[in-house]
Amino acid sequence: MTTTYLELIHRGAMAHGPRTAVVFEDQSLTFDQVQTLSNQLAHTLIEQGVTRGERVAVLLNNGLHSVPVDFALVKCGANRVPLNSRLSLAEHRRMLEETQCNYLVYGADLAERARELSGELPELICHGLGDASSSGIDLLHAAAKASANAPKVEVSDDDVVLTLFTSGTTGTLKAAQHTQASYAGICKNVLLNLIAVEQDDAMLHAASLIHASGVFVLPFWSRGARTVIMRGFDPDQFLQLIEHHAITAINLVPTMLQMLMASPGFASTDIRHLRQVIYGASPMPRPVIDKAMELWGRERFWQYYGQTECPLAVAVLRPEDHKGELLGSCGRPSIDVEIRLVDEQGNDVAPGEPGEIAVRSPSRMLGYFNAPDLNQSMFLDDGWLRTRDIACFDARGFLHIKDRTSDMIITGGYNVYPREIEDVLMAHPAIAECAVVGLKDEKWVESVTAVVALHPGAEVDEQQLISFVASQVASYKKPHRVLFMEQIPKTTVGKLNRKALRDTLNA
Template sequence: MSPTTRELIVRGARQHADRVAVVFGEKELTYAQVDRLSNRLAHVLGEAGAGHRRRVGLLVNNSLLSVPLDFACVKAGINRVPLNARLSVAEHVTMLTDTRCELVVLGPDLTDRARELAAALPQVVFLGLETSLDDEPSLLRRAENAPASLPEVPVEPDDVILTLFTSGTTGTLKAAQHTQASYAAICRNVLLNLFPATRDDVMLHAASLIHASGVFVLPLWLRGGRTVILSGFLPGAFLEAIPRYGATATTLVPTMIQMLVEHPAFETTDVSAMRRVIYGASPMPRPTIERAMRAWGRERFWQYYGQTEIPLCIAVLRPEDHDGARLAACGQIATEIDLRLLDEDGREVAPGEPGEIVVRGPSASAGYFAAPELTAQTFRDGWVHTRDVGVLDDNGFLFLKDRTSDMIISGGYNVYPREVEDVLLEHPAVREVAVVGTPDERWVEAVTAVVVVADGVEPDDELREKLVAHVAEKVASYKKPRTVVFRDAIPKTAVGKLDRKRLRVELRDER
């Protein structure tokens, strides 16, 4: 039986007690301090009703307390439900309602959002991490008098400790469930395939720790490395942080790298300590990675391909393979991952032929929360059906060809057309709409809305601005159209469905 995530956290604390574990600005916490604080927070959360196997929403941004809070939840056996602060109130309400969360932990910079949610969800208790919505003491204040011992919780390997939302093929929110065992397996996956961390490593985090960036915390913790957390990503501040903290590794999405290479300080930044720039989450524009490698050296860049359902890496493109035609690949298959390519009838395709990528491995999630039909479609006989289409070459390099869904990956975030289309159709000026992704140098894919206006409506720039603003009011800002194209008609398939594939081709040819 492999160790649970909780056991790995306890092990890291015991082995590296006096070393610095977490850095945020000028503040530091040692392994022992993180361990004791997370124990205290675990006890306090339990006293507040957030006990073993209870789902608790986390409305927090990156901070010094990010790691202690996450570890507290794992130690208490809590099933944490991270809430991306960039999402809208309506999306947060849906997430909390669907997962039946009775408690939410909020960060001090998100009290306004928490008040909006509290008004919409009066049955939910909101617990301030450092501040409070009312006169109740914060969790941090309560923790001062809580026991520093590990809470006694009957943890099981199949206990769900993370319910992580992503989107379905129709834009419907879905929540992948990771367990004590699967999250520990993610740690092993990273150490085996992507980042064999050491006690000398310093990893710089600018992306939100609730996404892929946070996956690297536990591998580093287990090996005695240092986690440096930034409050967010600003290219200039990020470049300054590399030599300031002696960063040896970082993880970025392609849009971040694009913003970095455009910064005037990119080529002059001291990156002598930096050994690994790990990137993934969306396709990388070739001009961007080539420019980055020219400035910082090919030997620093590592690409991974994975999904929320089976993180972190299904395949890895190592630095030595960042060359020629292989730059279009997402890498070779990870050590403990099985991969097959299937045709529409579920049969393995011939070598060199495209097929849907299906995978299995110990890091696979335990299905989706409260979505049996979607779980049955995606998780079949131990295999995860990714809905991505790929090809394997003679040397075992995996090349992505297409997605079986119409998902758009913009700036590392998933955007599903149907969700944006539904919002646009609420506007009285819109008669018909199709949303697709179009190539973009910065965002990789730009959300593009093709609109047929209602009778008597003038399609002009003012209307474009109104439609974009309308979407921004309803959903997360990154989902709003970056381009609105007006047309007299939208292409349809033979059965009358929106033909997004044809539309993407037409827009590309027009460009």
């Protein structure tokens, strides 16, 4: 038996009891308090019928109870199914039905959505945190009377503890399953490759804790460090909290970093304690990272490449490699991750040739929930997992991602990778953000189409941008059209939503 998620929770509590573990606005919890509350919540959930392996949906915005609720579900042996609160009622219902959840834990501020879901799914039992619905109880009220001791629930390495819907844009509903062992593997992966957490460290979280940001909680918990949580991302407040809490690490997606740099306080913020600015989730435009490093120093910036299916760091670009053409890469493979580049049949491609990234790691998911055909297509022999990302290795072992297979444009028989064209466009001073998609075309099958949003007050026309791109790439890669929008559509975690854009424009 390997180290489990549950064991790491108990170890952290035992080692760091009186220290501050979680901070939210003007409230905080020590390690002892998180341990006690999560034990009480776990007992309460068990009393309400939640059994080992039970899938329990969680509809909870960032807050003081984010960590205790997650830990409670691990302690009662449940399988957590986080729901992003920004999604629609129809999307939430579909996720609950697809994962066959009978229970929902929700925050008081999301009580109305819980009632809507209860009305549409009469079998769903909804338990609130500071709220009680007709089908469930107020968990916080009931937990106050429950035992403070840890429940005696047996767990095994392959128990599924997390079923997380990916933010992929292929249109296929996919729920990646992580186990007691794989989630512990994720914690080790972060500590081994990305961040050497020290006891007095603090990480500031503004993005939703149900996605990549939340992955950092357990490593910080294990080392006795603080998790500082915001309701949501506000650039000015974010900068203020970096100073106020002596934050040592932050995790950002590119759009968040762009918004921070647009804040008047960016250049003057006291960042003496800030050692790491960690970013990932989507490609970082070169002008953005160049400007950020100029203002905050190259030594602070760390990039990771990973997926929900194999978090967090499949590859890492360290600060010393944030230069020149290496900035176009996502770094070298993590120490505990194996990477192969394969063709459509799963065979290794020739050295130097692009291929689909396949990974094998202790942090790799068990598989997608209730999707045998998808699992068969995504898994190769001996535990290798396809990623649908196309990349190549350079002579020094740095991984350069070309694009996702689902986003690749085939125009006139040639393959065009949108990211390559987007990188060129983002170097134009007038462009704030852009996305490149392939639209249906009778002659070319797909025509390369750029959708751009300009900086306020900037002016540039379609032909100027086409010429700008044509001067830097092969002729067949240049956009046939350039469309102007105020804002590019994004997924709920801030990634460019090429699929939604492509579907809208092809309609």
